[in-house]
Amino acid sequence: MGRSDENGRKAEKKRQSSTEEDSPVKRMKTEDEEDQKDTKYNPYLAHMEDNKESTNGAYHALVPGSAFHSFKRRQTTAKQASAAEEGDNNPFTGNPHSQQYFGILKTRRNLPVHKQRQEFLDAYQSTQILVFVGETGSGKTTQIPQYVLYDELPQLNKKLIACTQPRRVAAMSVAQRVADELDVTLGEEVGYSIRFEDKTGPKTVLKYMTDGMLLREAMHDHEMSRYSCIILDEAHERTLATDILMALLKQIAKRRPDLKIIVMSATLDAQKFQRYFYDAPLLAVPGRTHPVEIYYTPEPEKDYVEAAIRTVLQIHASEPEGDILLFLTGEEEIEDTCRKISYEVDELIRETDCGPMRVCPLYGTLPPHQQQKIFDPAPAPLKKGGRPGRKCIISTNIAETSLTIDGIVYVVDPGFSKQKIYNPRIRVESLLVSPISKASAQQRAGRAGRTKPGKCFRLYTEKAFKEELIEQTYPEILRSNLSNTVLELKKLGVEDLVHFDLMDPPAPETMMRALEELNYLACLDDEGELTQLGGLASEFPLDPALAVMLISSPEFYCSNEMLSITALLSVPQIFVRPANKRREADEMKNMFKHPEGDHLTMLNVYHAFKGEAERGEDTKRWCHEHYLSHRHLSSADNVRAQLKRIMETQGLELCSTPFHDKNYYTNIRRALVAGFFMQVAKRENNKIYRTMKDNNQAVMLHPSSVLTTDYEWVLYNEFVLTTKQYVRTVTGIKPEWLLEIAPGYYDIDSWDGQPDVKQALKSVADKMRRRAAMKARP
DNA sequence: GAGCACTGC
Numbered sequence: 001m002g003r004s005d006e007n008g009r010k011a012e013k014k015r016q017s018s019t020e021e022d023s024p025v026k027r028m029k030t031e032d033e034e035d036q037k038d039t040k041y042n043p044y045l046a047h048m049e050d051n052k053e054s055t056n057g058a059y060h061a062l063v064p065g066s067a068f069h070s071f072k073r074r075q076t077t078a079k080q081a082s083a084a085e086e087g088d089n090n091p092f093t094g095n096p097h098s099q100q101y102f103g104i105l106k107t108r109r110n111l112p113v114h115k116q117r118q119e120f121l122d123a124y125q126s127t128q129i130l131v132f133v134g135e136t137g138s139g140k141t142t143q144i145p146q147y148v149l150y151d152e153l154p155q156l157n158k159k160l161i162a163c164t165q166p167r168r169v170a171a172m173s174v175a176q177r178v179a180d181e182l183d184v185t186l187g188e189e190v191g192y193s194i195r196f197e198d199k200t201g202p203k204t205v206l207k208y209m210t211d212g213m214l215l216r217e218a219m220h221d222h223e224m225s226r227y228s229c230i231i232l233d234e235a236h237e238r239t240l241a242t243d244i245l246m247a248l249l250k251q252i253a254k255r256r257p258d259l260k261i262i263v264m265s266a267t268l269d270a271q272k273f274q275r276y277f278y279d280a281p282l283l284a285v286p287g288r289t290h291p292v293e294i295y296y297t298p299e300p301e302k303d304y305v306e307a308a309i310r311t312v313l314q315i316h317a318s319e320p321e322g323d324i325l326l327f328l329t330g331e332e333e334i335e336d337t338c339r340k341i342s343y344e345v346d347e348l349i350r351e352t353d354c355g356p357m358r359v360c361p362l363y364g365t366l367p368p369h370q371q372q373k374i375f376d377p378a379p380a381p382l383k384k385g386g387r388p389g390r391k392c393i394i395s396t397n398i399a400e401t402s403l404t405i406d407g408i409v410y411v412v413d414p415g416f417s418k419q420k421i422y423n424p425r426i427r428v429e430s431l432l433v434s435p436i437s438k439a440s441a442q443q444r445a446g447r448a449g450r451t452k453p454g455k456c457f458r459l460y461t462e463k464a465f466k467e468e469l470i471e472q473t474y475p476e477i478l479r480s481n482l483s484n485t486v487l488e489l490k491k492l493g494v495e496d497l498v499h500f501d502l503m504d505p506p507a508p509e510t511m512m513r514a515l516e517e518l519n520y521l522a523c524l525d526d527e528g529e530l531t532q533l534g535g536l537a538s539e540f541p542l543d544p545a546l547a548v549m550l551i552s553s554p555e556f557y558c559s560n561e562m563l564s565i566t567a568l569l570s571v572p573q574i575f576v577r578p579a580n581k582r583r584e585a586d587e588m589k590n591m592f593k594h595p596e597g598d599h600l601t602m603l604n605v606y607h608a609f610k611g612e613a614e615r616g617e618d619t620k621r622w623c624h625e626h627y628l629s630h631r632h633l634s635s636a637d638n639v640r641a642q643l644k645r646i647m648e649t650q651g652l653e654l655c656s657t658p659f660h661d662k663n664y665y666t667n668i669r670r671a672l673v674a675g676f677f678m679q680v681a682k683r684e685n686n687k688i689y690r691t692m693k694d695n696n697q698a699v700m701l702h703p704s705s706v707l708t709t710d711y712e713w714v715l716y717n718e719f720v721l722t723t724k725q726y727v728r729t730v731t732g733i734k735p736e737w738l739l740e741i742a743p744g745y746y747d748i749d750s751w752d753g754q755p756d757v758k759q760a761l762k763s764v765a766d767k768m769r770r771r772a773a774m775k776a777r778p
Numbered sequence: 779g780a781g782c783a784c785t786g787c
Contacts, residue, residue: 167785195787212786241786331782365782396783418783431783476785488787541787573782642787703779722781 062155063094073153074125078118081150092155092182092189092205101183108181111139113285120147120283128253129261129280133270135287136446140264141170141233142178145206148262152229154205159228164211166239167402168194175199175208195541196638211241215488218245219538222493224252229260235273236265236439237401238475238503240485247502248492250277269439269472276503290449292411296462304414305337307459311412312392313344315457317354322409322454323378323391325399325447329418329433334361334394335579341392355379355387362395362403365572367631374405400443404450411448413441414459415469420479424510426695427517429481430721437473441465475504482506482514483544487523490530491538497528520678520745521548539646542570549675550643554653556671558664561603561656563647565668567640568602569717569729571632575605575704578627585627593706597731599672599717600665601706609633669715670737676715677742681727682757683712689727691719693745693753702728713738735764 062068067084068091084091085105108114113134123130124147134140145163154161165171175192184190191200193209200207211232218224230249235242249261263273267284274282301307308326315324328334338359345357356379362371379389393405397417417440418431436444441458448454458465477485486497494500497511518524521544523534530538537547546566553562568574577585592608594600605628612622623630647654657664673680681689681699686709691697699719701707703726707714711732718728738746739761748765751758 210786216787237785239785329783363782364784398784400784402784420783433783484787577781700779702781704781720781724780726780728780 063092065089065094067091068153068155071150071153073156074151076121076151078121081117081121081147084150090183092184095183097183100180104181108139108143111143112137112288113139113143116283116285117147120144121151123281123283124148124151124260124262127281128257128259129263129277131270131273131277131280131282132262132264133267133282133284134264135267135285135289136450137288138285140285141165141174142181144262144264145208145231146178146182148229148231148260149206152260154228157228160204160226161206161229161231162214162227163206163208163231163233164214164242164245165208166211166234166237166242168210169402170234171208171210172199178206178208196642211239211245215241215245215248215492216541218248219488219491222252223256224249224259225256228258229262231262231264233264234266235263236269238472238477240476240480243475243477243503244485244489244492246276247500248494250501266443272503289446290451290453292445292449292454292456294445295455295457296465297459298461300461300464301414301459304416304459305333308412308414309337309340309344311457311459312341313348315410315412316345316357316390316392317348317352319410319455321388321390322452323393323405323407324410324412325405325408326392326394326412327399327414327417327444328394328396329416330396331361331363331365334363334396337394341394349382353387356382356389357392358389359392359394362393362399364396364398371403374403378407397440399447400440404447406451408447408450409452409454411444411454411456412459413444413456415441415464419473420476422480422510424481424507424513426697427481427513428695428697428719428721435469437471438465438469439472441469477502477506478504482510483517486511486514487518487530487534487538487544490524490534517678518544520742521545521675522744523548536650536652539650540643542566542643545675545678546570547675549671550647551652552674553671554655556667556674557655557657558667558671559647559652559654559656561668562671563640563643563654564606564636565599565603565672566643567636568606569599570639571636572629574602574629574632574636576627576629581627588625588627589706591626594665595706596665596669597707597714598705598729599731600668602729603668606633606636610637669731669733670741672715672731673733673737673741676717677738677745679716679719679727680733680738681714681716682754682760683709683714689714690754690757691727692757695719696754697725699725699727701730702726704728705730707732735761736768739765739768 067087071080088096090097132140132144145161148161152161165174171192171194175190176186179186179190182190187199188201188203190206191204193200193207193213195210195213224230232242232245235246246263253259253261263277265273270282270284274280305328308328312324312326328337338361342359348354349356358379360374362374374393378391381388393399399405415436416433417436419434420429421432422429445456448456489497489500515524515528518534519526522531523537523544525531533548533551536551537544540547540550542550546569550562550566553559575589592601592604594604609619613619620630623633644654657667678692681691684690684698687700688698689701691699701709702720705728707730713733713735714730715733716727716730720726720728746761748758748761751761
């Protein structure tokens with residue numbers, strides 16, 4: 001494609017020079033040698049040395065009188081550490097410890113993990129890589145990083161300890177908790193780093209962060225040289241980022257013997273982690289939960305929703321006080337079941353003396369203030385001395401890992417969840433209701449035993465549990481389109497993808513598809529090497545097609561508009577459609593309708609939204625009145641700002657076609673083609689479109705689209721597979737643009753796709769040639 | 779004429 005080459009070159013040059021000037025690799029080595037000498041033989045000198053050296057305002061020395069002066073890095077004992085923790089003054093700040101601190105210290109000492117602090121230190125000091133297994137309630141996430149901190153003393157060699165989390169909220173809340181435990185201010189000695197927010201400072205020695213954030217840092221520092229110890233928490237969740245980090249750290253560990261790595265996981269599959277990390281030592285700490293009794297159905301249930309409702313009602317009628325958690329698969333199913341259960345409970349109350357019940361739905365797209373309702377107390381008895389009320393929370397998987405609710409005593413588990421699956425053959429990711437794994441079932445059951453002994457009702461047979469459920473949910477890396485991952489890996493300096501030592505290597509076909517797609521996008525050359533465009537694309541927190549579209553947009557004189565569109569495509573649906581107000585919502589949407597498609601319609605919405613904000617209007621109210629999601633529009637605004645900053649640092653031009661220019665919208669539609677030329681469908685008949693080349697699927701325009709079938713060629717953002725196959729967020733395009741903008745993919749001579757498409761493209765090409773000839777005539 | 783499990787950069 002070769003577009004954006006000039007910009008690409010500029011940015012490439014800038015980056016290269018900056019890495020050459022302060023190569024982290026070079027600096028790291030000398031520093032480490034120095035610090036090892038100093039701290040080993042004379043820690044006091046190390047402190048002096050550091051004081052002199054802290055030129056760039058960085059604070060890393062030990063405060064005067066700190067208990068750490070008598071510590072020997074990576075040789076400390078639990079006894080020493082405990083004594084330091086019990087001192088009058090904070091060894092990090094020198095300030096006197098607060099009253100609150102000693103209170104928290106007492107609770108910390110009661111955690112199961114505390115008993116094994118010395119055992120942990122022995123293991124940690126004996127090895128480079130350690131696998132640590134701790135069940136819920138063991139205190140591993142808060143305590144282990146602190147134990148490391150007291151032994152690692154990262155302030156002595158200007159390094160940091162990182163602890164990764166799969167989720168933002170966890171990174172933020174755990175960092176706050178640990179800052180309190182250490183009696184320091186969040187953002188100073190202890191901080192966190194997540195997308196959109198870096199709460200760390202020059203003093204920071206312990207940093208909680210999302211796994212994706214560490215991965216992004218690694219793209220610019222392949223050695224992860226800022227860290228002396230990296231802790232991967234919740235590794236059993238096997239997020240894409242965790243899997244890549246594990247493989248990366250395995251490599252880095254060989255090059256950096258000074259780097260320590262701890263992989264923390266829940267019990268299941270700990271040996272797998274151990275084996276993967278060259279039989280690293282494994283340390284296990286018991287959790288602290290209450291026993292949960294498991295009940296199975298004697299026969300398989302035909303209709304799990306119906307069985308679930310029945311079970312909930314039975315619990316309510318006959319079991320003692322305690323809240324219920326029911327796991328279902330999606331929004332609609334949950335809302336529907338909430339209504340049914342509420343109705344049935346009302347009946348039950350009329351017929352018997354049972355207590356009241358509050359039924360709360362819980363799923364990710366529920367607005368936060370409604371999610372909060374799950375924490376409200378259960379309703380009071382209907383009359384004085386009556387039977388106690390209870391809460392019934394009906395939730396998706398979100399309550400399995402992301403959210404913990406205290407007070408749950410009964411769990412109802414039908415054994416299903418929606419899971420992402422990837423079909424590399426047609427390159428489509430979709431959601432499918434599938435049986436959960438044994439690990440998930442155990443996790444769900446565990447939710448009943450957080451505050452007291454509980455019960456879990458599994459709506460499947462014991463035989464099914466034992467024989468049909470798989471042990472673990474397949475890791476995300478085996479269920480995803482890997483285009484983005486492969487681009488990241490290339491940027492991370494992984495040369496040989498085939499021999500990159502992932503814990504579960506994805507199917508070769510999936511890998512091949514990703515390489516192929518990146519090659520079409522000109523992010524990788526024919527040898528599979530990262531191109532300038534690919535390097536640029538990896539700078540953006542976007543899928544490659546979106547990144548390429550954005551990077552190319554200055555050539556279409558509309559990068560400002562494409563920034564907005566890209567941001568809008570990166571957030572959840574901005575149109576709100578309440579079940580009881582569908583008609584009103586659709587009418588409002590029509591006000592923003594652009595005849596040429598959904599992308600432009602969304603842009604209209606965004607411009608109107610910004611216009612309201614500029615006029616100082618109440619945008620929240622405006623969104624509500626127009627059936628738009630204020631939350632998602634604001635978050636698009638946030639994303640846009642981040643993307644804009646990246647455009648600027650990469651030297652990409654921000655420009656617009658004047659609004660009154662007749663090409664304003666055409667330029668935008670052409671810019672869409674630059675990234676999404678592979679996601680194009682051609683009309684086959686009245687209703688049906690067919691997607692290009694090997695994808696070759698019969699699809700329909702999603703009913704939410706503003707586009708009717710008046711365009712023969714359409715470009716789509718997303719392929720959705722539900723009851724039917726749809727393409728969603730669609731814009732009409734001209735076939736000439738495909739030949740002009742993506743001649744490599746739409747090369748007629750080598751076309752191996754549908755013959756009728758080839759024919760159509762051929763006549764378009766002929767027409768273009770004739771037109772060009774006409775123009776060339778004198 | 780429909781639906782969006784959940785994260786993350």
